[in-house]
Amino acid sequence: xxxxxxxxxxxxxxxxxxxxxxxxxxxxxxxxxxxxxxxxxxxxxxxxxxxxxxxxxxxxxxxxxxxxxxxxxxxxxxxxxxxxxxxxxxxxxxxxxxxxxxxxxxxxxxxxxxxxxxxxxxxxxxxxxxxxxxxxxxxxxxxxxxxxxxxxxxxxxxxxxxxxxxxxxxxxxxxxxxxxxxxxxxxxxxxxxxxxxxxxxxxxxxxxxxxxxxxxxxxxxxxxxxxxxxxxxxxxxxxxxxxxxxxxxxxxxxxxxxxxxxxxxxxxxxxxxxxxxxxxxxxxxxxxxxxxxxxxxxxxxxxxxxxxxxxxxxxxxxxxxxxxxxxxxxxxxxxxxxxxxxxxxxxxxxxxxxxxxxxxxxxxxxxxxxxxxxxxxxxxxxxxxxxxxxxxxxxxxxxxxxxxxxxxxxxxxxxxxxxxxxxxxxxxxxxxxxxxxxxxxxxxxxxxxxxxxxxxxxxxxxxxxxxxxxxxxxxxxxxxxxxxxxxxxxxxxxxxxxxxxxxxxxxxxxxxxxxxxxxxxxxxxxxxxxxxxxxxxxxxxxxxxxxxxxxxxxxxxxxxx
Numbered sequence: 001x002x003x004x005x006x007x008x009x010x011x012x013x014x015x016x017x018x019x020x021x022x023x024x025x026x027x028x029x030x031x032x033x034x035x036x037x038x039x040x041x042x043x044x045x046x047x048x049x050x051x052x053x054x055x056x057x058x059x060x061x062x063x064x065x066x067x068x069x070x071x072x073x074x075x076x077x078x079x080x081x082x083x084x085x086x087x088x089x090x091x092x093x094x095x096x097x098x099x100x101x102x103x104x105x106x107x108x109x110x111x112x113x114x115x116x117x118x119x120x121x122x123x124x125x126x127x128x129x130x131x132x133x134x135x136x137x138x139x140x141x142x143x144x145x146x147x148x149x150x151x152x153x154x155x156x157x158x159x160x161x162x163x164x165x166x167x168x169x170x171x172x173x174x175x176x177x178x179x180x181x182x183x184x185x186x187x188x189x190x191x192x193x194x195x196x197x198x199x200x201x202x203x204x205x206x207x208x209x210x211x212x213x214x215x216x217x218x219x220x221x222x223x224x225x226x227x228x229x230x231x232x233x234x235x236x237x238x239x240x241x242x243x244x245x246x247x248x249x250x251x252x253x254x255x256x257x258x259x260x261x262x263x264x265x266x267x268x269x270x271x272x273x274x275x276x277x278x279x280x281x282x283x284x285x286x287x288x289x290x291x292x293x294x295x296x297x298x299x300x301x302x303x304x305x306x307x308x309x310x311x312x313x314x315x316x317x318x319x320x321x322x323x324x325x326x327x328x329x330x331x332x333x334x335x336x337x338x339x340x341x342x343x344x345x346x347x348x349x350x351x352x353x354x355x356x357x358x359x360x361x362x363x364x365x366x367x368x369x370x371x372x373x374x375x376x377x378x379x380x381x382x383x384x385x386x387x388x389x390x391x392x393x394x395x396x397x398x399x400x401x402x403x404x405x406x407x408x409x410x411x412x413x414x415x416x417x418x419x420x421x422x423x424x425x426x427x428x429x430x431x432x433x434x435x436x437x438x439x440x441x442x443x444x445x446x447x448x449x450x451x452x453x454x455x456x457x458x459x460x461x462x463x464x465x466x467x468x469x470x471x472x473x474x475x476x477x478x479x480x481x482x483x484x485x486x487x488x489x490x491x492x493x494x495x496x497x498x499x500x501x502x503x504x505x506x507x508x509x510x511x512x513x514x515x516x517x518x519x520x521x522x523x524x525x526x527x528x529x530x531x532x533x534x535x536x537x538x539x540x541x542x543x544x545x546x547x548x549x550x551x552x553x554x555x556x557x558x559x560x561x
Contacts, residue, residue, distance in 0.1 A: 077151055077152040077153075078149075078150070078151045078152075079148075079149070079150045079151075080147070080148065080149050080150075081148050081496070081498040081560070081561065082145065082146050082147040082148055082498075082560070082561055083144075083145070083146050083558060083559065083560045083561070084143075084144070084145040084146075084558070084559050084561075085143070085144050085145075085556050085557060085558040085559070086141065086142070086143055086556065086557050087141070087142050087143075087144070087469075087554060087555065087556035087557075088139055088140070088141050088142075088554065088555055088556075089137075089139070089140050089142075089468070089469055089552055089553070089554045090137070090138055090139055090140075090552070090553045090554075091136070091137045091140070091470070091550065091551070091552045091553075092134055092135075092136050092137075092550065092551055092552075093134065093135045093136075093180060093547050093549075093550035094133075094134055094547065094548045094549050094550065095133060095134070095135060095545055095546070095547060095548065096527045096528070096530060096546050096547065096548040135180060137176065137177075140168060140169075140176060140469060141168070141169035141170075142166065142167065142168050142169065142194060142469055143165070143166075143167050143169070144164070144165065144166045144167075145164070145165045146162055146163070146164045146165075146191075146202065147162065147163045147164075147199070148160070148161070148162050149161040149162075149163075156208060156209045156210045156211075157206060157207065157208050157209070158206065158207050158209070159205075159206045159207075160203065160204075160205060160206070160207070160224070161201070161203060161204045162191075162201075162202040162203040162204075162224075163191070163199040163200065163201060163202065164191035164192065164199065164200055164202040165191075165197065165198065165199050165200070166191065166192065166193065166194050166195060167194060167195065167196065167197055168194045168469070171194070172195075172196040172197075173185065173194070173195060173196065173329075173331060173337070174193055174194035174195065174331075174469075175331040176194075176469070176470075177470050178331075179544055179545050180470075180544055180545055180547065181470045181471050181544060182330070182518075182519070182543075182544065183330070183331040184326070184328055184329060184330045184331065184340075185328050185329045186326040186327055186328025186329070187253070187277075187278075187326065187327065187328065188251050188252060188253065188277075188326060188464040188465075189328070189464055189465075190202070190252070191252065192226050192250075192252055192464065192465035192466070193464065193465065193466070194469060201222060202222070202226070202252060203221075203222050203223070203224050203252070204221050204222045205219050205220060205221025205222060205223060205224070206219065206220060206221060207219045215260060215261040215262065215263075216258070216259070216260050216261075217257075217258070217259050217261075218256070218257065218258045218259075219256060219257040219258075219259070220255075220256045221254070222252060222253070222254050223243070223252065223253055223254070223255050223257070223273070223275060224241065224242045224243055225242055225243060225244055225249060225250075225251060225252055225253060225275075226242055226250050226251065226252050226465040227241055227242055227246065227250065227465065227467065228240060228241075228242035228243070228244050228245050228246035228249070228250065229242070229245050229246060229311065229313065229355055229357060229373075230245070230246065230355060230357050230371075230373035230375060230433070230435065231246040231250075231467065231474075233371055233373070233435065233437045233449065234435070234437070234449055234451060234467070234482070234484060234506075235467055236486050236500070236502055236504060236558060240311075243257070243271065243273070243299050244273075244297075244299050244313075244315050244317075244353075245299075245313045245315060245353050245354075245355035245375060246355075246375075246474060247353045247355060247375040247376070247377040247431060247433050247461070247474060248315060248317060248351035248352070248353040248377050248379070248461050248462065249317060249351060249461065249462045249463075250461075250462065250463045250464065250465045250466065250472055250474070251462045251463070251464045251465060252464075252465065253275040253276070253277055253295060254275060254276055255273060255274050255275025255276060255295065256273075256274050256275075257271050257272065257273050257274075258271065258272050259271035259272070266303050266305055267303070267304050267305055267306075268300070268301045268302055268303055268304050269300075269301045269304065270298065270299070270300045270301070271298065271299045271300075272297075272298055273295070273296070273297050273298070273299060273317075274294070274295065274296055275294065275295035276292060276293070276294055276295070277293040277294065277295055277319065277322075277323070278292060278293035278323055278326070278327060278342050279292055280292050280293075280342075289321070289323055289342040289343065289344065289345050290344070290345055291321050291345050292321070293319070293320065293321045293322060293323055293342075293345065294319075294320050294321070295317060295318070295319050295320070296317070296318045296320065297315065297316055297317030297318060297351075298314075298315060298316050299313065299314075299315045300313070300314045300315065301313055302314055309358060309359035309360075310357070310358050311355075311356070311357040311358075312354075312355070312356050312357075313353075313354070313355040313356075314353070314354050315351070315352070315353045315354075316350075316351070316352050316353075317350070317351040317352075317462075318348060318349070318350050318351075319348060319349045319350075319351075319462065320348050321345035321346075321347070321348070322345065322346055322347060322348065322349050322410060322520060323342035323343075323344070323345060323346070324342065324343055324344045324346055324387040324389075324408070324521065325340045325341065325342055325343070326340075326342065327340070327341050327342050328340065343387065343389075344385065344386070344387035344388070345385060346383055346384075346385055346386070346387055346408075346409050346410045346520075347381070347382050347383035347384045347385060347409065347410045348382045348384070349379065349380070349381050349382070349410065349460060349462075349520070350379065350380040350382070351377070351378070351379055351461065351462065352377070352378040352379075352380075353375065353376065353377045353378070354375070354376050355373065355374070355375040355376075356373060356374045356375075357371065357372075357373045358371070358372060358373070359371050360372070366441050367438060367439060367441065368439065368441075369439055370436065370437070370438045370439065371436060371437040371438075372435065372436040372437075373433075373434070373435055373436075374432075374433075374434055375431075375432070375433035375434075376430070376431070376432055376433075377430060377431040377432075377433070377459075377461060378428065378429070378430050378431075379428070379429045379430070379431075379458070379459055379460045379461060380426065380427075380428050381410045381411050381426065381427045381428075381429070381458065381460050381520065382410075382426045383409040383410040383411070383412055383424050383425075383426075384424075385409065386407050386408065386409050386412075386419050386422055386424070387407070387408050387409060388405040388406070388407055388419075389405065389406045389407075389408065390403050390404070390405060390406075391403070391404055391405070391406045391416070392404075393416070404416060404417050405417060407419040407421075407422050408422060408521055408522075409422055409423075409424055410460075410520050410521075411423075411427050411458060411460065411516075411520060411521075411522070411523060411524065412424055412425075412523060413522060413523035414522065423523060427458035427460075428458060429455065429456045429457065429458035429459035429460055429477075430455075430456050430459060431453065431454060431455040431456065431459050431461070431474065432453065432454050433451070433452075433453040433474060434451070434452050434453070435449065435450060435451035435452065436449070436450050436451075437449045437486075438450075443487070444488075445487055445488030445489075445490075445502075446485065446486070446487050446488075447485070447486040447487075448483075448484075448485055449482070449483065449484040449485070449486065449506075450482075450483055451480075451481070451482040451483075451484075452479070452480070452481050452482075453473060453474055453476065453479075453480050454476075454478070454479050454480075455474070455475065455476050455477045455478065455517070456477065456514075457477060457513070457514045457524050457526075458524065459475075459477050460520055461474060461475055461518075463475035463518055468508075468552070468554070470552075471517070471518065472518065473508065473510065475517050475518035476510060476512065476517050476518075477512065477513055477514035477515070477516070477517045477524055478510065478511050478512040478513035478514060478517070479510070479511040479513070480508060480509065480510050480511070481508070481509045482506060482507065482508045482509075483506065483507055484504060484505065484506030484507075485504070485505050485506070486502055486503070486504050487502055487503045487504075487505075488500065488501070488502045489501045489502055489503060496561055498560050498561060499560060499561060500558075500559070500560040501558070501559050501560075502558055503555070503556070503557055503558075504554075504555070504556045504558060505554070505555045506553070506554050506555075507551070507552070507553055507554075508551065508552045508554075509549070509550075509551045510547070510549055510550040510551070510552075511548075511549045512527055512546070512547050512548060512549060512550075513526065513527060514526055514527065515527060515530060515542050515546040516542060516543065516544070516546075519543050519544070521543055522542055522543045525546075527546055527547075527548055530542075530546055
């Protein structure tokens, strides 16, 4: 208001002198004052409008600033990254001349059962299904994409999620190796084995850290238990992306962890892990397991020194009450997809492992950042119960048949109608896994990888997930050698901290010493002993065709973003 009065007085002072000299009348003065008052009101109104506009603009600026600060805060706590790849494999497998199966096919049983039963022709067990020679798949293409999310809703809580899509070109499942390797879809395969075009939840868990201001954390959800160290090296990664080492376990499951991290005398951590492999629900023995199937174990990073690039991992797991068949879909030769369910708990499997990783410089060879590793694994298979599978035994001479039980247990073989003939002994297997990944200074961005692994007769790890399309090589009962080359590609300036584009080429050679690699049903036998097993009956039956050797060429184009 004082400003308005000042403007008014200045206006009066600027009036021509003649105006005052003329001695206007009172009426003229009043009229002039009224005009000035109206003009003053107009000025006041205009000033109010300007002030209101300025306040509105200030409010908008403040709201925008708050919004930008919120976005900045959330972006600082939320991360997203992933990878996508296309891969082509060319495979040739040599089938040993073996009488591989005691089962002739499947027989449909009518009311009241309405089911398919494995069928045995006692006059000609196996129905002459001698397999010999090579099985070939010239090219098989796959696509895989994985999306990772991490968010910190509070200072001491973080949530991590991985969605995965893994698909064979031209297929909606992984029925590409009938009778050679298992083709199935279940709780342990989603996101880590070839499937349809859907995104599956591979991992989803949260961590609560610094509990009571101590280096203790707890975690719940679908666990990060696939592609563990040291397999990340052959996949082109520099950091492990799973808690356990890959020598014993490469299976996703749901569970919980409690861990403790220490820094003296060197950095490390120890975790107790729990998981559920199968939920039996209400007890209905006709088609459900008698008990739940649980996992227990410890993973101890005895040493995890990032400054010296050294890591030592020790682990011990127990799978209690292992099922005969995981609940899900199974595709066998000529039968199409069929639903299988867990019917029996067969016993326990123990896994013990140790893995050492180290990155070193070798100046006299001109090598910087060469990785090498050594992994040792031990498995103990301890059956305590038998499973019983109904089969239809057919007498071709009498043109008749009957339903009988086929008995089995963990690595105990099969026995028709005689449960006492099943081997219920405890068996111990072992494995070794060695390798190195060496940068080649003469080729910028190039790395050469060399790996070898061996598994004994009774080696029984938990291997479902795999970087390869058919089979996790670490489950092999026998020898596997692999050589690969990783070449970073000049794809322009990296626009993300995760950005990488590279080509990977490799060759794998499998030399199987024993049958049944990766399977806990059926008794392993030396490959050269399986020739003409007709007289031995179901004890020598195999779930899948025994292979003598197999080699595989692969090439993948991979983008990390």
